[in-house]
Amino acid sequence: MIDVSRRHLLAGAAAAALVPAVPMRPARAAVPPAGKQVPGIYRQKLGDFELTQLTDGAARRPVSNGYVVNISKEEAVAETEKLHYPKDQVVVPFNPLLINTGSKLVLIDTGVGAGMYEKSKGAVGQLQTNLAAAGIDRNAIDIVILSHFHGDHINGIRLGDGSLAFPNAELKVPGVEWDFWMSDANADKVSGYNKGAWGVPRGVFKDLAGKVTKYEAGKEVAPGITAIHTPGHTPGHMSFAVQSGSARALVQSDVTNIPQFFMQHPDWHVEYDVDPAMAVQTRRKFYDMAVTEKTMVIGFHFSFPAAGYVEKDGTGYRLVPIVWNPGI
């Protein structure tokens, strides 16, 4: 055990004798700060399945510019302070989920796309780097399931150069969602954010119309993974029940945006909802089911590792995050 403070005192005294007028700069620790986060990867068993939560990163945004449509700006800002966030700022994480069923490697949702990684200075578009850090070859993914057609869920099917990120994967899309976004007749049914995002699915799927597989609610989309129609956020928005033996989890997709706002206040409308009133109905129904079932819920916009249990809390709900398991 070296007495570091005494060693530094002596060194300081010697230095002072040589250059008495120059103040000593404090010594730097031998190890510089890492200055970056570790890869966002978290594994858990669900029956015989292995779930790997992978983060695609997170976006920061103010709430005073219409993030919550049906409350005042002041109320939204006050909520950020109540939650101990920087004033008028929320963090919206993006968390795709990888499921190894033993027979299939399945990815649910794909993030904002690797092309955003450089542009955002690594803040988002992390899925490909985190997949690689998790030891997963993107070419080994068998099935990609998309929950709905917002850019943070579908853009990641392509790399920055436009090539397919998962070239060997079957690409499964909700049939209702496909039909909605691909029909010009529906362009006038959306407004705000969705108006601006109207062309996104066509861009992403431009040459893939003949290659995607449409799936329906109530049926298995992959082994043990059954789609649940949870409309409102978008018309074809899908959640999933994942079942292996008696173990079960619910993958909510965007039944809420960040739970700190919209699970606690299920009647608040996030600006991304195509039909906010239906989204509220769906939200309450889905969380009532989760509360009754006591099933773990995985959420694309939950704080990484993006899983927890839902409790009733006053007129809303709250998320009790899972305890991080340092084993598996």
Place this chain on the structure above:
Amino acid sequence: MIDVSRRHLLAGAAAAALVPAVPMRPARAAVPPAGKQVPGIYRQKLGDFELTQLTDGAARRPVSNGYVVNISKEEAVAETEKLHYPKDQVVVPFNPLLINTGSKLVLIDTGVGAGMYEKSKGAVGQLQTNLAAAGIDRNAIDIVILSHFHGDHINGIRLGDGSLAFPNAELKVPGVEWDFWMSDANADKVSGYNKGAWGVPRGVFKDLAGKVTKYEAGKEVAPGITAIHTPGHTPGHMSFAVQSGSARALVQSDVTNIPQFFMQHPDWHVEYDVDPAMAVQTRRKFYDMAVTEKTMVIGFHFSFPAAGYVEKDGTGYRLVPIVWNPGI
């Protein structure tokens, strides 16, 4: 986009023609399950400091055998169910904290010791592997601060072979704690768990009496890190205020064991408290301070990444975990 299901159908048909009576086993995914957790490392900035939360792992234990001293076995078991844990089981995580102040690399608490890694099949004793995964050379650590003398905090100062794990670090111990555990006159002041653990500090510090530095509450133990006396859990138990510029965090050490039990129910006595009544007083005082200050609290036994904000909740408190930042 290869149509995987069609490919498998064709392969299945071909196989069936050859061996029709043998049921097909499902194909295995090309990537086997990882079968293990990622290293538990999480970084955040606090002013100019970089904090790195490192997990040492977690222990599972039943609650029906005296974990909470002053409630019934039935009440304790019911709490595990309420929390969605396996019935009668809690997970108690161990999370040492590394602070790079820019001038010093400081470790607060050390886990159960690398010698436990193999014995526990990797469940605990992970600090050394996680430090290495974080790119930190254990020889580069300048200061090790110990909060109190329970084995899960001090045993990690040694490797499995008994040698010092941080040979170049100054080793700082609470003076009150040292005097308590090193005096035979106090042996009769403890009972239960602490009776069984009475000899632990002497074993760990056996040849280090002349090499440790005793520190006091109210003074800086390392740059920006000030000790706060939080007695009850043990007589010399210390928490810390970490301050860099205007950024501040509280490191609670063992003001509670797991917050899910003892923050929510601050009057419950964990079996590890030397003076449970004083521990309750300390707990309420410390959390009232955290609530008033709205300061982030880091807890050795919080779920990794072991940081959050404390809110009043009924007659107790609850922890609002920080949002995982995929950047830094």
